[in-house]
Amino acid sequence: MSVPRVLVVEDDPVINDSVARRLRAEGYDVRQAFDGPEAVATCADDPPEVIVLDLMLPGYDGFEVCRRVQAVRPVPVLMLTARDDENDILTGLAVGADDYLTKPFGMRELVARVAALLRRVERASELAAQAPVVHSVGDLVVDTGGRRCTAAGELVHLTPTEFDLLACLAAAPGQVLTRERLLAEVWDWPGASGTRTVDSHVKALRAKIGAERVRTVHGVGYALEPAPPGPVPS
Amino acid sequence: MSVPRVLVVEDDPVINDSVARRLRAEGYDVRQAFDGPEAVATCADDPPEVIVLDLMLPGYDGFEVCRRVQAVRPVPVLMLTARDDENDILTGLAVGADDYLTKPFGMRELVARVAALLRRVERASELAAQAPVVHSVGDLVVDTGGRRCTAAGELVHLTPTEFDLLACLAAAPGQVLTRERLLAEVWDWPGASGTRTVDSHVKALRAKIGAERVRTVHGVGYALEPAPPGPVPS
DNA sequence: GCACATCTGCACAACCTCTTCACGGTTCGC
DNA sequence: GCGAACCGTGAAGAGGTTGTGCAGATGTGC
Numbered sequence: 001m002s003v004p005r006v007l008v009v010e011d012d013p014v015i016n017d018s019v020a021r022r023l024r025a026e027g028y029d030v031r032q033a034f035d036g037p038e039a040v041a042t043c044a045d046d047p048p049e050v051i052v053l054d055l056m057l058p059g060y061d062g063f064e065v066c067r068r069v070q071a072v073r074p075v076p077v078l079m080l081t082a083r084d085d086e087n088d089i090l091t092g093l094a095v096g097a098d099d100y101l102t103k104p105f106g107m108r109e110l111v112a113r114v115a116a117l118l119r120r121v122e123r124a125s126e127l128a129a130q131a132p133v134v135h136s137v138g139d140l141v142v143d144t145g146g147r148r149c150t151a152a153g154e155l156v157h158l159t160p161t162e163f164d165l166l167a168c169l170a171a172a173p174g175q176v177l178t179r180e181r182l183l184a185e186v187w188d189w190p191g192a193s194g195t196r197t198v199d200s201h202v203k204a205l206r207a208k209i210g211a212e213r214v215r216t217v218h219g220v221g222y223a224l225e226p227a228p229p230g231p232v233p234s
Numbered sequence: 235m236s237v238p239r240v241l242v243v244e245d246d247p248v249i250n251d252s253v254a255r256r257l258r259a260e261g262y263d264v265r266q267a268f269d270g271p272e273a274v275a276t277c278a279d280d281p282p283e284v285i286v287l288d289l290m291l292p293g294y295d296g297f298e299v300c301r302r303v304q305a306v307r308p309v310p311v312l313m314l315t316a317r318d319d320e321n322d323i324l325t326g327l328a329v330g331a332d333d334y335l336t337k338p339f340g341m342r343e344l345v346a347r348v349a350a351l352l353r354r355v356e357r358a359s360e361l362a363a364q365a366p367v368v369h370s371v372g373d374l375v376v377d378t379g380g381r382r383c384t385a386a387g388e389l390v391h392l393t394p395t396e397f398d399l400l401a402c403l404a405a406a407p408g409q410v411l412t413r414e415r416l417l418a419e420v421w422d423w424p425g426a427s428g429t430r431t432v433d434s435h436v437k438a439l440r441a442k443i444g445a446e447r448v449r450t451v452h453g454v455g456y457a458l459e460p461a462p463p464g465p466v467p468s
Numbered sequence: 469g470c471a472c473a474t475c476t477g478c479a480c481a482a483c484c485t486c487t488t489c490a491c492g493g494t495t496c497g498c
Numbered sequence: 499g500c501g502a503a504c505c506g507t508g509a510a511g512a513g514g515t516t517g518t519g520c521a522g523a524t525g526t527g528c
Binding site for chain 1: 301305308328329330367373375377382384387408410454
Binding site for chain 3: 159160162196201218
């Protein structure tokens with residue numbers, strides 16, 4: 001994303017040009033659209049990083065543009081409202097706008113808001129990329145950040161300990177973890193007390209995510225099956 | 235910005251001088267320009283903090299001056315219009331002017347407007363540095379700038395603490411935040427006193443935005459549900 | 469100063485979880 | 499095949515965590 005693309009949607013040529021010029025001066029790759037259909041068409045082609053969108057448009061209005069564009073791919077939208085109309089703002093935000101400015105607005109502020117939206121997008125993608133908070137093992141998904149787990153698309157309710165246990169296993173799919181190791185990871189450092197505690201929780205886990213997903217290795221410990229047995233005969 | 239520089243652009247020497255004199259008396263460092271090209275040249279050299287700009291100018295008019303100057307660097311512009319022409323005013327604001335005065339104007343008012351512009355710019359640049367303004371989570375919209383919140387399009391009244399709490403949760407949708415984390419974010423650094431305070435406010439929040447939107451994660455904390463239960467009927 | 473809204477902390481009840489034990493079935497080494 | 503070690507299972511008590519209502523403290527605007 002070396003040169004962020006910005007789409008300016010505004011029917012008044014004077015305002016559109018002036019906004020576009022200002023944003024180009026800031027170093028953005030700016031496209032312009034002057035009505036609803038044109039805006040949607042431009043986005044379908046090649047979605048920009050940010051959209052600056054006026055609400056009052058010929059064709060269909062800003063809300064509709066927002067809906068249609070967002071339906072394809074989520075794009076940050078900075079909304080321009082002619083009046084300080086509470087309802088317009090709230091409606092706009094409800095249909096997917098990310099920020100708003102009321103006319104008359106200062107160019108400085110507009111530029112700042114666009115930059116803020118871009119920062120947010122970048123930050124979000126960085127977070128998604130560098131935070132391996134989600135483990136996928138076959139059709140099992142373990143979201144350690146949200147502490148949720150789905151098996152074959154179905155949400156599974158797990159108790160705290162069950163979740164920690166599964167997260168631990170999912171961090172190394174196919175690898176066998178000893179009871180001692182699991183006790184250390186999930187239960188901190190409990191003097192090697194009843195190792196049967198692990199068994200109990202494995203049992204509970206199996207009952208919830210399917211017994212075949214957790215393999216017992218006799219004399220060693222447990223492992224999460226990397227992929228379901230074979231090509232599932234569905 | 236110890237001594238703010240002000241550029242006065244006005245073709246009538248009498249008015250120009252009188253404005254300049256008055257502003258100098260207020261302690262500003264004042265330059266003068268008497269036509270469009272001169273104004274642009276002065277700005278290219280060394281942009282002032284504020285421009286007082288007449289619309290009727292020889293060379294090119296005030297709009298053009300405004301556009302060219304703003305293309306280089308955003309500078310607050312106080313526009314002077316001969317008539318009380320709505321179109322002129324709107325066009326001017328669109329090309330980057332920040333305020334306007336209609337002739338005939340009083341010196342006192344002009345001085346006040348210039349001072350207000352300087353204040354506003356300072357404040358705006360502070361604001362611009364802040365984080366994004368709006369969080370959308372499902373059909374829940376949290377406008378941290380306007381400190382407003384809507385659920386399914388309906389405006390919801392929240393107390394300050396409730397709003398901060400929700401904003402904190404909305405900043406990381408689906409992520410579980412511990413009570414300690416929430417105390418740190420919303421209540422600054424609370425000696426680890428009653429974490430039950432969080433519970434109380436969560437209860438109040440749930441009553442207002444719908445209990446199903448805030449998920450309890452036993453033994454860990456709370457999370458905002460990323461998407462509402464049912465698949466959205468588009 | 470007063471009325472009002474809001475925040476905080478507590479106590480209680482309800483709920484959820486963890487752990488442990490004993491028993492029976494299974495696997496492994498010989 | 500046999501013994502020993504290992505694992506699965508079920509149940510129940512103990513302990514911890516959360517939801518809720520309420521009262522006092524605090525802050526705010528008129």
